[in-house]
Amino acid sequence: MQYIVTGGAGFVGSHLVDNLISKKSDVIVIDDLSTGKYVNSKSKFVKFDLRRPVSLSMPKGAGIFHLAANPNVRESMQDTQEHFDRDVKATFNVMEMARKADCQFVIFLSTSAVYGDPKRMPSKESDPVAPISNYAHFKLIGEGLLEFYARAYGLKTVSLRMANIIGKRSDHGVIVDFKKKLSHNPDILELLGDGTQKKSYIYISDAIDAITVAARKSRAGYSVLNVGSTDNISVREIAAILEKKMGLHPKHIFKDAGGGRGWKGDVKLMQLDISRIKALGWKPKFNSKQSVERAVDDILSD
Ligand SMILES: NC(=O)c1ccc[n+]([C@@H]2O[C@H](COP(=O)([O-])OP(=O)(O)OC[C@H]3O[C@@H](n4cnc5c(N)ncnc54)[C@H](O)[C@@H]3O)[C@@H](O)[C@H]2O)c1
Numbered sequence: 001m002q003y004i005v006t007g008g009a010g011f012v013g014s015h016l017v018d019n020l021i022s023k024k025s026d027v028i029v030i031d032d033l034s035t036g037k038y039v040n041s042k043s044k045f046v047k048f049d050l051r052r053p054v055s056l057s058m059p060k061g062a063g064i065f066h067l068a069a070n071p072n073v074r075e076s077m078q079d080t081q082e083h084f085d086r087d088v089k090a091t092f093n094v095m096e097m098a099r100k101a102d103c104q105f106v107i108f109l110s111t112s113a114v115y116g117d118p119k120r121m122p123s124k125e126s127d128p129v130a131p132i133s134n135y136a137h138f139k140l141i142g143e144g145l146l147e148f149y150a151r152a153y154g155l156k157t158v159s160l161r162m163a164n165i166i167g168k169r170s171d172h173g174v175i176v177d178f179k180k181k182l183s184h185n186p187d188i189l190e191l192l193g194d195g196t197q198k199k200s201y202i203y204i205s206d207a208i209d210a211i212t213v214a215a216r217k218s219r220a221g222y223s224v225l226n227v228g229s230t231d232n233i234s235v236r237e238i239a240a241i242l243e244k245k246m247g248l249h250p251k252h253i254f255k256d257a258g259g260g261r262g263w264k265g266d267v268k269l270m271q272l273d274i275s276r277i278k279a280l281g282w283k284p285k286f287n288s289k290q291s292v293e294r295a296v297d298d299i300l301s302d
Pocket of ligand 1 (some may be wrong): 035037049051068162
């Protein structure tokens, strides 16, 4: 089986590529290296910016994992054109590539942030979506493209609404931010928001298993699946885990963007109902706290 992984040099993509290659699959990585830096030497690497229509000749019938994006939620509220191009235009170009190459499936990494501030938790896939950041809004437009290409062209497409993915090689997110700040000044830690934000975290190996299960087990046509742990953890608890492992007792200061949010577009509470993907045979091995503990160890040993 041949696979194409867009964004395969990034944090999640590089782990996915390693996993596929360990199962002896042929993998083509498409990445413009705008932020990605992990190129598996056993993959075929194509440096290409997906903001442009794909002019490359791609194998017929491959499975596509579409991960290329700019995942910076905070910046998406200012750099709107940059995010539209990397998150929507690139997704359109990938879907056109999929249609022309008659691909076997397209798995799209969407986000739990499409629910916005949920009316009830855990959020189900059938619940209303109301994004509060451009990042999440653009992912939702991407989901619309996947749904349309399944309906109009008969492709098998899946949108995975991922919780926060953490682990080795991650270069963004709360743990990385705290580690950088504490390395710079071990006496003071600035928390974005009031620190009570509670979200679901998933360890990278669980995320990769979920992505490959979705590719193998999801039905024909279009599916939407939540992927996360069944609990959540607060920003203050994450800080406490990191501080304990670093042996530090910093004073906390808070930078509140309003209503206790860390930035404009920050979702304060997030937890997902994962019964749909569980029915396909996947469940996380680690809860949010265990995921954070493992990711902290990974990041401290980097
Ligand atoms: N990390 C998370 O917590 C999380 C949660 C939910 C969803 N996601 C989604 O998962 C995917 C991977 O996230 P990540 O954390 O690994 O991000 P990342 O930034 O590490 O990886 C993204 C990759 O895409 C590449 N890329 C960006 N624009 C491109 C373009 N126009 N053409 C070709 N390549 C391009 C980058 O160089 C990078 O290698 C993203 O779509 C992200 O939105 C991530």
